[in-house]
Amino acid sequence: MKNQANSFRKLTCLLPAMAILLGSISCMDRTDKTAAEASQAMQEEPAGDNVVYELTRDLYTADPSAHVFEGKIYVYPSHDYESGIPQDDLGSHFNMKDYHVFSMDSVGGPVTDHGVALDLADVPWAGRQMWAPDAAHKGDTYYFYFPVKDKEDIFRIGVATASNPAGPFSARENPIAGSYSMDPAVFQDGEDYYMYFGGIWGGQLQRWKDGEYHGEDVYPADDQPALAPKVAKMADDLLEFAEPPRDVLIVDAGGNPITAGDNERRFFEAAWVHQYEGTYYLSYSTGDTHNIAYATADNPYGPFIYRGVLLRPVLGWTNHHSIVQYKGDWWLFFHDSSMSGGQTHLRNVKYTRLHHNADGTIRTVDALVEP
Numbered sequence: 001m002k003n004q005a006n007s008f009r010k011l012t013c014l015l016p017a018m019a020i021l022l023g024s025i026s027c028m029d030r031t032d033k034t035a036a037e038a039s040q041a042m043q044e045e046p047a048g049d050n051v052v053y054e055l056t057r058d059l060y061t062a063d064p065s066a067h068v069f070e071g072k073i074y075v076y077p078s079h080d081y082e083s084g085i086p087q088d089d090l091g092s093h094f095n096m097k098d099y100h101v102f103s104m105d106s107v108g109g110p111v112t113d114h115g116v117a118l119d120l121a122d123v124p125w126a127g128r129q130m131w132a133p134d135a136a137h138k139g140d141t142y143y144f145y146f147p148v149k150d151k152e153d154i155f156r157i158g159v160a161t162a163s164n165p166a167g168p169f170s171a172r173e174n175p176i177a178g179s180y181s182m183d184p185a186v187f188q189d190g191e192d193y194y195m196y197f198g199g200i201w202g203g204q205l206q207r208w209k210d211g212e213y214h215g216e217d218v219y220p221a222d223d224q225p226a227l228a229p230k231v232a233k234m235a236d237d238l239l240e241f242a243e244p245p246r247d248v249l250i251v252d253a254g255g256n257p258i259t260a261g262d263n264e265r266r267f268f269e270a271a272w273v274h275q276y277e278g279t280y281y282l283s284y285s286t287g288d289t290h291n292i293a294y295a296t297a298d299n300p301y302g303p304f305i306y307r308g309v310l311l312r313p314v315l316g317w318t319n320h321h322s323i324v325q326y327k328g329d330w331w332l333f334f335h336d337s338s339m340s341g342g343q344t345h346l347r348n349v350k351y352t353r354l355h356h357n358a359d360g361t362i363r364t365v366d367a368l369v370e371p
């Protein structure tokens with residue numbers, strides 16, 4: 001993946017400072033706190049609007065999927081580490097080989113690292129690169145969904161199960177039939193569960209057409225509809241798809257598909273869906289423009305109408321998030337690269353309050369910090 005131009009980051013960093021000069025301090029805590037100061041805030045401040053909490057400083061974590069299980073917040077992140085693989089546009093430097101699960105009893109409270117929940121060596125079909133996971137719960141079983149390249153270096157999505165939310169999880173013999181690409185996010189809508197997935201560039205979505213792998217990087221022309229995230233309803237056992245994956249169309253306010261050349265708004269990776277007051281919110285990373293954008297629909301399949309940006313670029317190339325409601329408040333989990341001094345493949349998870357506005361929009365979070 002490419003390194004973002006520093007000038008763009010610096011410009012976004014200046015915006016909150018200009019706002020302060022104009023009398024607004026809404027971004028001040030997010031932009032002025034170093035990682036250590038944020039940890040300090042964790043001890044001293046109540047759950048305020050502008051506080052950014054860190055998940056852990058004990059290991060590198062990224063791509064956080066947060067859920068409330070058994071009254072606690074559980075976080076399912078990627079586990080970054082330095083594998084020595086050089087950086088490239090396909091994300092080879094994200095060479096992760098296991099997952100840890102974290103939990104906390106309260107916002108800003110102590111965080112428990114439950115240790116290795118799933119290891120590459122315990123997935124029979126896996127080759128390399130354990131990327132952004134997610135989890136779901138049904139009956140007395142917890143399901144852990146993870147993308148990893150198979151032994152032919154093609155991303156597939158696997159599922160592993162456990163009797164408790166922290167694992168350890170036991171992986172199935174094979175990936176989910178019909179799954180491909182990466183970044184699974186499983187959304188529960190009443191009795192139904194849907195998996196959203198996909199990502200371009202390193203996520204290989206551009207190498208698939210109609211569920212078939214053709215192996216070539218093929219992108220639509222700039223004026224054509226962008227490559228879409230996929231969605232499939234899950235079977236009752238949550239171990240397979242109940243239907244072939246379909247495209248999730250993202251359109252502008254006029255109903256026109258967001259085009260491949262519209263890098264500020266088009267889908268790149270990191271789909272997440274939550275529901276707020278009956279509306280379905282699809283949020284996703286715009287990749288090379290580094291935003292978390294969002295779009296809304298009246299059903300889980302879409303089309304979703306583009307609404308704006310909910311998280312501006314953070315330190316590091318990638319931007320990846322999840323949204324969860326806990327005890328009445330909404331929380332945005334995300335990562336940046338502040339703990340490693342800006343190294344894109346060594347990230348750390350953070351979280352902060354998220355606000356839905358009365359008109360259905362979401363208040364934009366600006367969490368950029370300098371390393």
Ligand code: FUB
Nearest residue numbers: 094131132269270318320
């Ligand atoms: O962590 C590896 C990849 O980086 C994820 O799968 C993407 O969403 C990006 O965050």
